[in-house]
Amino acid sequence: MTSPRTLNVGLIGGGGGAFFAHPHQKAIHFDGTRRVVAAALRSRPEAAIEDAANWAYPIKGYASFDEMIDAQKDLPETERLDYVVVVTPNHAHFKPSLKAIRAGIPVFCEKPLTLNHAEAKELASAVEKSKVPFAVAHTYLGHWSTRLARHIVRSGLIGDVRWVDSAYIQGWLAGKTEETGVQQAEWRTDPKKSGASNCGGDIGTHALMQLRYITGLEIAKLSARLEVFVEGRSLDDHFTSYCELSNGAKALVRASQICIGHKNDMSIEVNGSLGTLVWRQEDAEAVKVMLPGQPDRVYWRGEVAANDGFLGDLPDDLMGQPKLPSGHVEGFHDALARLHRDFEVDVRAYLAGEAFTCDGSKYANVEDGRIGLAFIEAAVASSAQDGGWAELD
CATH class of the missing domain: 3.40.50.720 (NAD(P)-binding Rossmann-like Domain)
Structure with a gap:
């Protein structure tokens, strides 16, 4: 050929x-x-x-x-x-x-x-x-471990989703970074270039997307707070939303850029009726599963096998994706x-x-992108009402 x-x-x-x-x-x-x-x-x-x-x-x-x-x-x-x-x-x-x-x-x-x-x-x-x-x-979404987490949750292996904590925590805007000539900070903190939310739009939408992709659930309504910790800044540098999901479960979708010491700390914890799943972007080689009365299971990329007593059959398209052998760390560029x-x-x-x-x-896809902006629109409206409930369009 x-x-x-x-x-x-x-x-x-x-x-x-x-x-x-x-x-x-x-x-x-x-x-x-x-x-x-x-x-x-x-x-x-x-x-x-x-x-x-x-x-x-x-x-x-x-x-x-x-x-x-x-x-x-x-x-x-x-x-x-x-x-x-x-x-x-x-x-x-x-x-x-x-x-x-x-x-x-x-x-x-x-x-x-x-x-x-x-x-x-x-x-x-x-x-x-x-x-x-x-x-x-x-x-x-390009991390292989994200796709394994999606399979585990959507297959019902940890039961019905009850609670999700999806977070993206950074510290790079803990000071007035936009006044130091850092281009990435200058436009992100400018409402004309960034939109109605800096922190929520920039990284809160990542936390939202990770929740939706892994669980398959949508945000029905939310109560949000967009906060500014650095004096004189026009847009939020700290974002918190308490959400009701489409199956009746609850979730936190939160983000911050003023937490000193945090670099690119994105994580999601999904608590189900049968167990809990944890994934962290800064340790993206692994998916952790916690089941009652059992030792915690850690599934390492490249070392995952079907029918191990917890996992059943695994999709061919998941297992057949090109990836480095285990122990050869994949990262940001591999995911993209x-x-x-x-x-x-x-x-x-x-x-x-x-x-x-x-x-x-x-x-x-484009609809995922639209939902991200609907989420920000609802969060801004909620925050303006001191955290009153807002529904997504």
Whole structure:
């Protein structure tokens, strides 16, 4: 069999020393079946061209995302972009994503999906109309252990879900970081660029996505507090929501960026009627299961076997996923690469005119992104009412 044509990928945003473009471009090149060939890296045209010229390897630079997307129709089919990756600040997700969708180009967009829920609904409607693959970059869904946790909980192995604590705790904004020239802090704490919530939108949506992905449950209503601990800051740096889930269970979805000593401490604990499951992002090689009257079970990636007295049969698509042998630690780049790998499957099907799923089972889709913004909208409304209950749209 001949090797498939390498997919052409374009970056939108990511210039000027922005952090997240580089994990994406590493993840894109992970398998040798995808490559970054073009980019519109900055909002200022001259800076966009200059940054592209200084990229680590040769790419075609464009002055704007409009120019890059418009140029595709005049290129030979094998040179056109097969998908674009949007890595701009939150306020600049909507327009390039919408333009790409309308041009029939699949999109892999950073989260949160858009600046607000109204934009998210419009984008979700456009995806439904155009039928193009769309992914939202909730990186931690790409950890193999996250997918094992999903199988354990959704298979009922720990019983009915009663209580979930999903958290994402950091400490990098414990001081006035936005006044020290840190670009990532400057835009995240600016309501015009970040939206109605900094902490909740930035990392609280990750905690929400992890809860929804692993348990299969939705937030029915919530009582939230968006708090500011650093004096003079416009947006929340601490986010807490008490939630009622779609099965009647309760949950905390919480996040903080002012907890000194915490780095990228994302975790989820699911308490069921038969047992408890624990997963931590900073120790993502393992899933811990606690059952009554038994020693705790720790399932290590690469060392999981079916029918061990707790696990039954395991899905072929889970066990067959490419992964490093046990003891060779997988991390952030591996997780992001797994999302791009799964997205590639749907993009290739789309390009071939074949059916594709894009159903949220392997990566977050546009509806997951919309729900994230509905969650933030409800949390902001609740907090404005001193924690009064708010329902999700």
